[in-house]
Amino acid sequence: MKLIGVSKKINNKLILENINLEANPGEIVGLVGPNGAGKTTTMKIMSGLIVNFEGEVQQKNNVGMLIDGPKFFPNKTARENLQYFASMVEDSYDFNFIEKIFDMTEYKKKKVKSFSLGMKQRLGMGLALINKSELLILDEPMNGLDPDGVKQTIKTLKMLAEKMKITIVISSHILDDLEKLCDRVYFIRNGEIVRHLDLKNESSLCFQFIFTENQQLDGKEILQQYRSFKELGPNTLIIEERDRKMAIRELVRQEIIPVEIRKYHESLTDAYFELADGQGGTR
Structure with a gap:
Protein backbone atom coordinates (compact mmCIF):
# COMPACT_ATOMS: atom_id res chain seq x y z
CA MET A 1 0.00 0.00 0.00
CA LYS A 2 1.33 3.43 -0.91
CA LEU A 3 0.11 7.02 -0.69
CA ILE A 4 1.77 9.43 -3.11
CA GLY A 5 1.34 13.19 -2.67
CA VAL A 6 -2.08 12.86 -1.04
CA SER A 7 -3.79 16.10 -0.01
CA LYS A 8 -7.35 16.69 1.18
CA LYS A 9 -9.48 19.78 1.69
CA ILE A 10 -12.80 20.02 3.52
CA ASN A 11 -14.77 23.25 3.11
CA ASN A 12 -11.65 24.82 1.57
CA LYS A 13 -9.64 23.96 4.68
CA LEU A 14 -6.50 21.89 4.08
CA ILE A 15 -6.80 18.72 6.17
CA LEU A 16 -3.91 16.73 4.67
CA GLU A 17 -0.96 18.07 2.72
CA ASN A 18 1.32 16.01 0.48
CA ILE A 19 1.16 12.74 2.43
CA ASN A 20 3.68 10.15 1.23
CA LEU A 21 3.86 6.81 3.00
CA GLU A 22 4.04 3.12 2.26
CA ALA A 23 3.43 -0.19 3.96
CA ASN A 24 4.79 -3.39 2.42
CA PRO A 25 3.47 -6.96 2.70
CA GLY A 26 4.13 -8.32 6.17
CA GLU A 27 4.83 -4.89 7.66
CA ILE A 28 3.05 -3.23 10.55
CA VAL A 29 3.13 0.54 10.13
CA GLY A 30 1.94 2.98 12.77
CA LEU A 31 0.40 6.43 12.45
CA VAL A 32 1.13 8.68 15.41
CA GLY A 33 -0.05 12.18 16.14
CA PRO A 34 -2.28 14.30 18.38
CA ASN A 35 -6.05 14.42 18.03
CA GLY A 36 -7.01 16.30 14.89
CA ALA A 37 -3.65 15.75 13.21
CA GLY A 38 -5.14 13.88 10.22
CA LYS A 39 -4.62 10.21 11.13
CA THR A 40 -8.22 9.07 10.67
CA THR A 41 -8.65 11.06 7.45
CA THR A 42 -5.50 9.40 6.10
CA MET A 43 -6.86 5.96 7.01
CA LYS A 44 -10.22 6.68 5.39
CA ILE A 45 -8.44 7.61 2.16
CA MET A 46 -6.37 4.40 2.35
CA SER A 47 -9.50 2.32 2.83
CA GLY A 48 -11.55 3.99 0.09
CA LEU A 49 -14.06 5.63 2.43
CA ILE A 50 -12.90 9.03 1.13
CA VAL A 51 -12.50 9.22 -2.64
CA ASN A 52 -12.36 12.97 -3.28
CA PHE A 53 -8.72 13.92 -2.74
CA GLU A 54 -5.58 14.92 -4.61
CA GLY A 55 -2.73 12.48 -5.13
CA GLU A 56 -2.56 8.74 -5.67
CA VAL A 57 -3.36 5.65 -3.61
CA GLN A 58 -1.89 2.28 -4.56
CA GLN A 59 -3.39 -0.56 -2.54
CA LYS A 60 -4.48 -4.19 -2.44
CA ASN A 61 -7.94 -5.28 -3.54
CA ASN A 62 -8.93 -6.91 -0.25
CA VAL A 63 -8.97 -4.22 2.41
CA GLY A 64 -10.36 -4.68 5.90
CA MET A 65 -10.87 -1.75 8.24
CA LEU A 66 -11.75 -0.79 11.78
CA ILE A 67 -12.28 2.97 11.70
CA ASP A 68 -14.43 5.15 13.98
CA GLY A 69 -15.25 2.10 16.09
CA PRO A 70 -16.55 -1.34 15.08
CA LYS A 71 -19.77 -1.65 13.04
CA PHE A 72 -22.08 -4.62 13.57
CA PHE A 73 -25.64 -5.75 14.29
CA PRO A 74 -26.12 -5.40 18.07
CA ASN A 75 -29.06 -7.83 18.28
CA LYS A 76 -27.09 -10.62 16.60
CA THR A 77 -24.38 -12.81 18.09
CA ALA A 78 -20.69 -12.51 17.26
CA ARG A 79 -20.93 -15.63 15.06
CA GLU A 80 -24.00 -14.28 13.24
CA ASN A 81 -22.20 -11.02 12.53
CA LEU A 82 -19.24 -12.94 11.12
CA GLN A 83 -21.57 -15.05 8.98
CA TYR A 84 -23.36 -12.00 7.62
CA PHE A 85 -20.20 -10.14 6.60
CA ALA A 86 -18.66 -13.33 5.17
CA SER A 87 -21.74 -13.82 2.99
CA MET A 88 -20.98 -10.50 1.26
CA VAL A 89 -17.65 -11.69 -0.20
CA GLU A 90 -16.63 -14.54 -2.48
CA ASP A 91 -14.07 -16.03 -0.08
CA SER A 92 -13.62 -15.75 3.67
CA TYR A 93 -11.69 -17.24 6.55
CA ASP A 94 -13.20 -20.02 8.64
CA PHE A 95 -15.25 -18.58 11.51
CA ASN A 96 -13.49 -20.79 14.06
CA PHE A 97 -10.12 -19.36 12.95
CA ILE A 98 -11.30 -15.76 13.39
CA GLU A 99 -12.90 -16.48 16.76
CA LYS A 100 -9.80 -18.24 18.02
CA ILE A 101 -7.17 -15.68 17.04
CA PHE A 102 -9.21 -12.76 18.38
CA ASP A 103 -10.14 -14.65 21.57
CA MET A 104 -13.91 -14.67 20.91
CA THR A 105 -14.62 -18.39 21.36
CA GLU A 106 -16.24 -18.07 24.79
CA TYR A 107 -18.74 -15.41 23.75
CA LYS A 108 -19.38 -16.19 20.08
CA LYS A 109 -23.03 -17.06 20.87
CA LYS A 110 -23.73 -13.89 22.90
CA LYS A 111 -25.54 -10.93 21.42
CA VAL A 112 -23.22 -8.06 20.65
CA LYS A 113 -25.35 -5.52 22.57
CA SER A 114 -24.18 -7.18 25.81
CA PHE A 115 -20.48 -6.94 24.89
CA SER A 116 -17.91 -4.86 26.72
CA LEU A 117 -15.95 -2.30 24.70
CA GLY A 118 -12.98 -4.65 24.52
CA MET A 119 -15.14 -7.52 23.24
CA LYS A 120 -16.58 -5.21 20.56
CA GLN A 121 -13.08 -4.18 19.50
CA ARG A 122 -12.02 -7.81 19.06
CA LEU A 123 -15.14 -8.53 17.02
CA GLY A 124 -14.42 -5.41 14.93
CA MET A 125 -10.94 -6.71 14.11
CA GLY A 126 -12.39 -10.11 13.26
CA LEU A 127 -14.90 -8.53 10.87
CA ALA A 128 -12.09 -6.50 9.28
CA LEU A 129 -10.14 -9.69 8.55
CA ILE A 130 -13.01 -12.02 7.58
CA ASN A 131 -12.74 -11.34 3.81
CA LYS A 132 -9.12 -12.58 3.77
CA SER A 133 -7.90 -8.99 3.82
CA GLU A 134 -4.44 -8.35 2.42
CA LEU A 135 -4.43 -4.91 4.04
CA LEU A 136 -5.80 -4.23 7.53
CA ILE A 137 -6.43 -0.61 8.54
CA LEU A 138 -7.01 -0.33 12.28
CA ASP A 139 -7.84 2.95 14.02
CA GLU A 140 -7.29 2.65 17.79
CA PRO A 141 -8.02 -1.12 17.81
CA MET A 142 -6.80 -1.67 21.37
CA ASN A 143 -9.13 0.93 22.85
CA GLY A 144 -10.98 -0.67 25.78
CA LEU A 145 -8.85 -3.82 25.95
CA ASP A 146 -7.47 -4.92 29.31
CA PRO A 147 -3.71 -5.59 29.60
CA ASP A 148 -4.15 -9.28 28.73
CA GLY A 149 -6.28 -8.32 25.73
CA VAL A 150 -3.66 -5.84 24.53
CA LYS A 151 -0.91 -8.44 24.88
CA GLN A 152 -2.93 -11.01 22.93
CA THR A 153 -3.85 -8.50 20.22
CA ILE A 154 -0.20 -7.53 19.72
CA LYS A 155 0.68 -11.22 19.43
CA THR A 156 -2.17 -11.82 16.94
CA LEU A 157 -1.32 -8.85 14.71
CA LYS A 158 2.35 -9.84 14.64
CA MET A 159 1.33 -13.35 13.58
CA LEU A 160 -0.88 -12.01 10.79
CA ALA A 161 1.99 -9.87 9.49
CA GLU A 162 4.85 -12.33 9.90
CA LYS A 163 3.20 -15.63 8.94
CA MET A 164 0.38 -14.52 6.62
CA LYS A 165 2.18 -11.47 5.14
CA ILE A 166 -0.81 -9.21 5.78
CA THR A 167 -0.04 -5.49 5.63
CA ILE A 168 -1.26 -3.66 8.73
CA VAL A 169 -1.63 0.08 9.24
CA ILE A 170 -2.53 1.01 12.80
CA SER A 171 -3.00 4.11 14.92
CA SER A 172 -2.95 4.32 18.70
CA HIS A 173 -2.31 6.87 21.42
CA ILE A 174 -0.63 4.15 23.51
CA LEU A 175 2.91 4.59 22.24
CA ASP A 176 4.41 1.73 24.23
CA ASP A 177 2.06 -0.69 22.49
CA LEU A 178 2.96 0.67 19.05
CA GLU A 179 6.65 0.38 19.84
CA LYS A 180 6.22 -3.33 20.63
CA LEU A 181 4.16 -3.88 17.50
CA CYS A 182 5.31 -1.69 14.61
CA ASP A 183 8.15 -2.01 12.13
CA ARG A 184 7.92 1.67 11.18
CA VAL A 185 6.01 4.73 12.34
CA TYR A 186 4.92 7.90 10.58
CA PHE A 187 4.38 11.00 12.70
CA ILE A 188 1.52 13.23 11.51
CA ARG A 189 1.10 16.80 12.74
CA ASN A 190 -1.21 19.44 11.30
CA GLY A 191 -1.98 17.22 8.32
CA GLU A 192 1.65 16.61 7.32
CA ILE A 193 4.15 13.80 7.77
CA VAL A 194 6.79 15.39 9.97
CA ARG A 195 8.94 12.33 10.65
CA HIS A 196 9.38 8.68 9.71
CA LEU A 197 10.95 6.41 12.34
CA ASP A 198 12.24 2.92 11.50
CA LEU A 199 11.92 0.88 14.68
CA LYS A 200 13.55 -2.29 13.33
CA ASN A 201 16.48 -0.94 11.34
CA GLU A 202 19.80 -1.00 13.15
CA SER A 203 20.86 2.07 11.16
CA SER A 204 18.56 4.12 13.40
CA LEU A 205 20.78 3.23 16.37
Missing part, protein backbone atom coordinates in the same frame (compact mmCIF):
# COMPACT_ATOMS: atom_id res chain seq x y z
CA CYS A 206 22.26 6.15 18.31
CA PHE A 207 25.18 6.41 20.69
CA GLN A 208 25.17 8.17 24.02
CA PHE A 209 28.30 10.09 25.07
CA ILE A 210 28.62 10.85 28.78
CA PHE A 211 31.18 13.49 29.82
CA THR A 212 32.47 14.81 33.09
CA GLU A 213 31.17 18.22 34.07
CA ASN A 214 34.53 19.77 33.18
CA GLN A 215 34.52 18.36 29.64
CA GLN A 216 30.82 18.63 28.85
CA LEU A 217 31.04 22.00 27.08
CA ASP A 218 34.06 20.95 25.01
CA GLY A 219 32.41 17.67 24.11
CA LYS A 220 29.22 19.45 23.09
CA GLU A 221 31.15 21.89 20.89
CA ILE A 222 32.56 18.96 18.90
CA LEU A 223 29.44 16.77 18.70
CA GLN A 224 26.98 19.51 17.83
CA GLN A 225 28.63 19.93 14.42
CA TYR A 226 26.93 16.67 13.38
CA ARG A 227 23.35 16.83 12.09
CA SER A 228 22.24 13.92 14.28
CA PHE A 229 23.35 15.68 17.50
CA LYS A 230 20.91 15.78 20.43
CA GLU A 231 21.30 16.74 24.06
CA LEU A 232 19.76 14.22 26.43
CA GLY A 233 20.92 15.80 29.68
CA PRO A 234 23.53 18.15 31.17
CA ASN A 235 26.44 15.76 30.60
CA THR A 236 24.84 13.34 28.12
CA LEU A 237 24.95 13.91 24.36
CA ILE A 238 23.66 11.73 21.52
CA ILE A 239 24.63 11.22 17.88
CA GLU A 240 23.58 8.59 15.34
CA GLU A 241 25.66 5.60 14.29
CA ARG A 242 26.63 7.19 10.98
CA ASP A 243 28.52 9.97 12.80
CA ARG A 244 30.01 7.91 15.62
CA LYS A 245 33.45 7.04 14.21
CA MET A 246 34.23 10.55 13.01
CA ALA A 247 33.05 12.02 16.32
CA ILE A 248 35.23 9.68 18.37
CA ARG A 249 38.21 10.43 16.13
CA GLU A 250 37.76 14.17 16.67
CA LEU A 251 37.28 13.81 20.42
CA VAL A 252 40.46 11.76 20.73
CA ARG A 253 42.36 14.24 18.57
CA GLN A 254 41.40 17.03 20.96
CA GLU A 255 42.02 14.82 24.03
CA ILE A 256 38.41 15.00 25.20
CA ILE A 257 37.63 11.51 26.44
CA PRO A 258 34.03 10.60 27.41
CA VAL A 259 33.43 8.82 30.68
CA GLU A 260 31.24 6.35 28.81
CA ILE A 261 29.93 5.62 25.30
CA ARG A 262 26.96 3.30 25.00
CA LYS A 263 24.22 2.33 22.58
CA TYR A 264 20.99 4.28 22.78
CA HIS A 265 17.68 3.56 21.07
CA GLU A 266 15.33 6.50 20.90
CA SER A 267 11.93 5.40 22.17
CA LEU A 268 8.73 6.17 20.31
CA THR A 269 7.59 8.24 23.29
CA ASP A 270 10.80 10.31 23.23
CA ALA A 271 10.44 10.92 19.50
CA TYR A 272 6.78 11.87 19.84
CA PHE A 273 7.26 14.43 22.57
CA GLU A 274 10.31 15.89 20.88
CA LEU A 275 8.09 16.64 17.87
CA ALA A 276 4.78 17.32 19.57
CA ASP A 277 5.75 19.29 22.67
CA GLY A 278 3.69 22.42 22.44
CA GLN A 279 2.35 21.53 18.98
CA GLY A 280 -1.35 20.73 18.89
CA GLY A 281 -3.13 19.12 15.96
CA THR A 282 -5.30 21.54 14.01
CA ARG A 283 -6.35 19.48 11.01
Whole structure:
Protein backbone atom coordinates (compact mmCIF):
# COMPACT_ATOMS: atom_id res chain seq x y z
CA MET A 1 0.00 0.00 0.00
CA LYS A 2 1.33 3.43 -0.91
CA LEU A 3 0.11 7.02 -0.69
CA ILE A 4 1.77 9.43 -3.11
CA GLY A 5 1.34 13.19 -2.67
CA VAL A 6 -2.08 12.86 -1.04
CA SER A 7 -3.79 16.10 -0.01
CA LYS A 8 -7.35 16.69 1.18
CA LYS A 9 -9.48 19.78 1.69
CA ILE A 10 -12.80 20.02 3.52
CA ASN A 11 -14.77 23.25 3.11
CA ASN A 12 -11.65 24.82 1.57
CA LYS A 13 -9.64 23.96 4.68
CA LEU A 14 -6.50 21.89 4.08
CA ILE A 15 -6.80 18.72 6.17
CA LEU A 16 -3.91 16.73 4.67
CA GLU A 17 -0.96 18.07 2.72
CA ASN A 18 1.32 16.01 0.48
CA ILE A 19 1.16 12.74 2.43
CA ASN A 20 3.68 10.15 1.23
CA LEU A 21 3.86 6.81 3.00
CA GLU A 22 4.04 3.12 2.26
CA ALA A 23 3.43 -0.19 3.96
CA ASN A 24 4.79 -3.39 2.42
CA PRO A 25 3.47 -6.96 2.70
CA GLY A 26 4.13 -8.32 6.17
CA GLU A 27 4.83 -4.89 7.66
CA ILE A 28 3.05 -3.23 10.55
CA VAL A 29 3.13 0.54 10.13
CA GLY A 30 1.94 2.98 12.77
CA LEU A 31 0.40 6.43 12.45
CA VAL A 32 1.13 8.68 15.41
CA GLY A 33 -0.05 12.18 16.14
CA PRO A 34 -2.28 14.30 18.38
CA ASN A 35 -6.05 14.42 18.03
CA GLY A 36 -7.01 16.30 14.89
CA ALA A 37 -3.65 15.75 13.21
CA GLY A 38 -5.14 13.88 10.22
CA LYS A 39 -4.62 10.21 11.13
CA THR A 40 -8.22 9.07 10.67
CA THR A 41 -8.65 11.06 7.45
CA THR A 42 -5.50 9.40 6.10
CA MET A 43 -6.86 5.96 7.01
CA LYS A 44 -10.22 6.68 5.39
CA ILE A 45 -8.44 7.61 2.16
CA MET A 46 -6.37 4.40 2.35
CA SER A 47 -9.50 2.32 2.83
CA GLY A 48 -11.55 3.99 0.09
CA LEU A 49 -14.06 5.63 2.43
CA ILE A 50 -12.90 9.03 1.13
CA VAL A 51 -12.50 9.22 -2.64
CA ASN A 52 -12.36 12.97 -3.28
CA PHE A 53 -8.72 13.92 -2.74
CA GLU A 54 -5.58 14.92 -4.61
CA GLY A 55 -2.73 12.48 -5.13
CA GLU A 56 -2.56 8.74 -5.67
CA VAL A 57 -3.36 5.65 -3.61
CA GLN A 58 -1.89 2.28 -4.56
CA GLN A 59 -3.39 -0.56 -2.54
CA LYS A 60 -4.48 -4.19 -2.44
CA ASN A 61 -7.94 -5.28 -3.54
CA ASN A 62 -8.93 -6.91 -0.25
CA VAL A 63 -8.97 -4.22 2.41
CA GLY A 64 -10.36 -4.68 5.90
CA MET A 65 -10.87 -1.75 8.24
CA LEU A 66 -11.75 -0.79 11.78
CA ILE A 67 -12.28 2.97 11.70
CA ASP A 68 -14.43 5.15 13.98
CA GLY A 69 -15.25 2.10 16.09
CA PRO A 70 -16.55 -1.34 15.08
CA LYS A 71 -19.77 -1.65 13.04
CA PHE A 72 -22.08 -4.62 13.57
CA PHE A 73 -25.64 -5.75 14.29
CA PRO A 74 -26.12 -5.40 18.07
CA ASN A 75 -29.06 -7.83 18.28
CA LYS A 76 -27.09 -10.62 16.60
CA THR A 77 -24.38 -12.81 18.09
CA ALA A 78 -20.69 -12.51 17.26
CA ARG A 79 -20.93 -15.63 15.06
CA GLU A 80 -24.00 -14.28 13.24
CA ASN A 81 -22.20 -11.02 12.53
CA LEU A 82 -19.24 -12.94 11.12
CA GLN A 83 -21.57 -15.05 8.98
CA TYR A 84 -23.36 -12.00 7.62
CA PHE A 85 -20.20 -10.14 6.60
CA ALA A 86 -18.66 -13.33 5.17
CA SER A 87 -21.74 -13.82 2.99
CA MET A 88 -20.98 -10.50 1.26
CA VAL A 89 -17.65 -11.69 -0.20
CA GLU A 90 -16.63 -14.54 -2.48
CA ASP A 91 -14.07 -16.03 -0.08
CA SER A 92 -13.62 -15.75 3.67
CA TYR A 93 -11.69 -17.24 6.55
CA ASP A 94 -13.20 -20.02 8.64
CA PHE A 95 -15.25 -18.58 11.51
CA ASN A 96 -13.49 -20.79 14.06
CA PHE A 97 -10.12 -19.36 12.95
CA ILE A 98 -11.30 -15.76 13.39
CA GLU A 99 -12.90 -16.48 16.76
CA LYS A 100 -9.80 -18.24 18.02
CA ILE A 101 -7.17 -15.68 17.04
CA PHE A 102 -9.21 -12.76 18.38
CA ASP A 103 -10.14 -14.65 21.57
CA MET A 104 -13.91 -14.67 20.91
CA THR A 105 -14.62 -18.39 21.36
CA GLU A 106 -16.24 -18.07 24.79
CA TYR A 107 -18.74 -15.41 23.75
CA LYS A 108 -19.38 -16.19 20.08
CA LYS A 109 -23.03 -17.06 20.87
CA LYS A 110 -23.73 -13.89 22.90
CA LYS A 111 -25.54 -10.93 21.42
CA VAL A 112 -23.22 -8.06 20.65
CA LYS A 113 -25.35 -5.52 22.57
CA SER A 114 -24.18 -7.18 25.81
CA PHE A 115 -20.48 -6.94 24.89
CA SER A 116 -17.91 -4.86 26.72
CA LEU A 117 -15.95 -2.30 24.70
CA GLY A 118 -12.98 -4.65 24.52
CA MET A 119 -15.14 -7.52 23.24
CA LYS A 120 -16.58 -5.21 20.56
CA GLN A 121 -13.08 -4.18 19.50
CA ARG A 122 -12.02 -7.81 19.06
CA LEU A 123 -15.14 -8.53 17.02
CA GLY A 124 -14.42 -5.41 14.93
CA MET A 125 -10.94 -6.71 14.11
CA GLY A 126 -12.39 -10.11 13.26
CA LEU A 127 -14.90 -8.53 10.87
CA ALA A 128 -12.09 -6.50 9.28
CA LEU A 129 -10.14 -9.69 8.55
CA ILE A 130 -13.01 -12.02 7.58
CA ASN A 131 -12.74 -11.34 3.81
CA LYS A 132 -9.12 -12.58 3.77
CA SER A 133 -7.90 -8.99 3.82
CA GLU A 134 -4.44 -8.35 2.42
CA LEU A 135 -4.43 -4.91 4.04
CA LEU A 136 -5.80 -4.23 7.53
CA ILE A 137 -6.43 -0.61 8.54
CA LEU A 138 -7.01 -0.33 12.28
CA ASP A 139 -7.84 2.95 14.02
CA GLU A 140 -7.29 2.65 17.79
CA PRO A 141 -8.02 -1.12 17.81
CA MET A 142 -6.80 -1.67 21.37
CA ASN A 143 -9.13 0.93 22.85
CA GLY A 144 -10.98 -0.67 25.78
CA LEU A 145 -8.85 -3.82 25.95
CA ASP A 146 -7.47 -4.92 29.31
CA PRO A 147 -3.71 -5.59 29.60
CA ASP A 148 -4.15 -9.28 28.73
CA GLY A 149 -6.28 -8.32 25.73
CA VAL A 150 -3.66 -5.84 24.53
CA LYS A 151 -0.91 -8.44 24.88
CA GLN A 152 -2.93 -11.01 22.93
CA THR A 153 -3.85 -8.50 20.22
CA ILE A 154 -0.20 -7.53 19.72
CA LYS A 155 0.68 -11.22 19.43
CA THR A 156 -2.17 -11.82 16.94
CA LEU A 157 -1.32 -8.85 14.71
CA LYS A 158 2.35 -9.84 14.64
CA MET A 159 1.33 -13.35 13.58
CA LEU A 160 -0.88 -12.01 10.79
CA ALA A 161 1.99 -9.87 9.49
CA GLU A 162 4.85 -12.33 9.90
CA LYS A 163 3.20 -15.63 8.94
CA MET A 164 0.38 -14.52 6.62
CA LYS A 165 2.18 -11.47 5.14
CA ILE A 166 -0.81 -9.21 5.78
CA THR A 167 -0.04 -5.49 5.63
CA ILE A 168 -1.26 -3.66 8.73
CA VAL A 169 -1.63 0.08 9.24
CA ILE A 170 -2.53 1.01 12.80
CA SER A 171 -3.00 4.11 14.92
CA SER A 172 -2.95 4.32 18.70
CA HIS A 173 -2.31 6.87 21.42
CA ILE A 174 -0.63 4.15 23.51
CA LEU A 175 2.91 4.59 22.24
CA ASP A 176 4.41 1.73 24.23
CA ASP A 177 2.06 -0.69 22.49
CA LEU A 178 2.96 0.67 19.05
CA GLU A 179 6.65 0.38 19.84
CA LYS A 180 6.22 -3.33 20.63
CA LEU A 181 4.16 -3.88 17.50
CA CYS A 182 5.31 -1.69 14.61
CA ASP A 183 8.15 -2.01 12.13
CA ARG A 184 7.92 1.67 11.18
CA VAL A 185 6.01 4.73 12.34
CA TYR A 186 4.92 7.90 10.58
CA PHE A 187 4.38 11.00 12.70
CA ILE A 188 1.52 13.23 11.51
CA ARG A 189 1.10 16.80 12.74
CA ASN A 190 -1.21 19.44 11.30
CA GLY A 191 -1.98 17.22 8.32
CA GLU A 192 1.65 16.61 7.32
CA ILE A 193 4.15 13.80 7.77
CA VAL A 194 6.79 15.39 9.97
CA ARG A 195 8.94 12.33 10.65
CA HIS A 196 9.38 8.68 9.71
CA LEU A 197 10.95 6.41 12.34
CA ASP A 198 12.24 2.92 11.50
CA LEU A 199 11.92 0.88 14.68
CA LYS A 200 13.55 -2.29 13.33
CA ASN A 201 16.48 -0.94 11.34
CA GLU A 202 19.80 -1.00 13.15
CA SER A 203 20.86 2.07 11.16
CA SER A 204 18.56 4.12 13.40
CA LEU A 205 20.78 3.23 16.37
CA CYS A 206 22.26 6.15 18.31
CA PHE A 207 25.18 6.41 20.69
CA GLN A 208 25.17 8.17 24.02
CA PHE A 209 28.30 10.09 25.07
CA ILE A 210 28.62 10.85 28.78
CA PHE A 211 31.18 13.49 29.82
CA THR A 212 32.47 14.81 33.09
CA GLU A 213 31.17 18.22 34.07
CA ASN A 214 34.53 19.77 33.18
CA GLN A 215 34.52 18.36 29.64
CA GLN A 216 30.82 18.63 28.85
CA LEU A 217 31.04 22.00 27.08
CA ASP A 218 34.06 20.95 25.01
CA GLY A 219 32.41 17.67 24.11
CA LYS A 220 29.22 19.45 23.09
CA GLU A 221 31.15 21.89 20.89
CA ILE A 222 32.56 18.96 18.90
CA LEU A 223 29.44 16.77 18.70
CA GLN A 224 26.98 19.51 17.83
CA GLN A 225 28.63 19.93 14.42
CA TYR A 226 26.93 16.67 13.38
CA ARG A 227 23.35 16.83 12.09
CA SER A 228 22.24 13.92 14.28
CA PHE A 229 23.35 15.68 17.50
CA LYS A 230 20.91 15.78 20.43
CA GLU A 231 21.30 16.74 24.06
CA LEU A 232 19.76 14.22 26.43
CA GLY A 233 20.92 15.80 29.68
CA PRO A 234 23.53 18.15 31.17
CA ASN A 235 26.44 15.76 30.60
CA THR A 236 24.84 13.34 28.12
CA LEU A 237 24.95 13.91 24.36
CA ILE A 238 23.66 11.73 21.52
CA ILE A 239 24.63 11.22 17.88
CA GLU A 240 23.58 8.59 15.34
CA GLU A 241 25.66 5.60 14.29
CA ARG A 242 26.63 7.19 10.98
CA ASP A 243 28.52 9.97 12.80
CA ARG A 244 30.01 7.91 15.62
CA LYS A 245 33.45 7.04 14.21
CA MET A 246 34.23 10.55 13.01
CA ALA A 247 33.05 12.02 16.32
CA ILE A 248 35.23 9.68 18.37
CA ARG A 249 38.21 10.43 16.13
CA GLU A 250 37.76 14.17 16.67
CA LEU A 251 37.28 13.81 20.42
CA VAL A 252 40.46 11.76 20.73
CA ARG A 253 42.36 14.24 18.57
CA GLN A 254 41.40 17.03 20.96
CA GLU A 255 42.02 14.82 24.03
CA ILE A 256 38.41 15.00 25.20
CA ILE A 257 37.63 11.51 26.44
CA PRO A 258 34.03 10.60 27.41
CA VAL A 259 33.43 8.82 30.68
CA GLU A 260 31.24 6.35 28.81
CA ILE A 261 29.93 5.62 25.30
CA ARG A 262 26.96 3.30 25.00
CA LYS A 263 24.22 2.33 22.58
CA TYR A 264 20.99 4.28 22.78
CA HIS A 265 17.68 3.56 21.07
CA GLU A 266 15.33 6.50 20.90
CA SER A 267 11.93 5.40 22.17
CA LEU A 268 8.73 6.17 20.31
CA THR A 269 7.59 8.24 23.29
CA ASP A 270 10.80 10.31 23.23
CA ALA A 271 10.44 10.92 19.50
CA TYR A 272 6.78 11.87 19.84
CA PHE A 273 7.26 14.43 22.57
CA GLU A 274 10.31 15.89 20.88
CA LEU A 275 8.09 16.64 17.87
CA ALA A 276 4.78 17.32 19.57
CA ASP A 277 5.75 19.29 22.67
CA GLY A 278 3.69 22.42 22.44
CA GLN A 279 2.35 21.53 18.98
CA GLY A 280 -1.35 20.73 18.89
CA GLY A 281 -3.13 19.12 15.96
CA THR A 282 -5.30 21.54 14.01
CA ARG A 283 -6.35 19.48 11.01
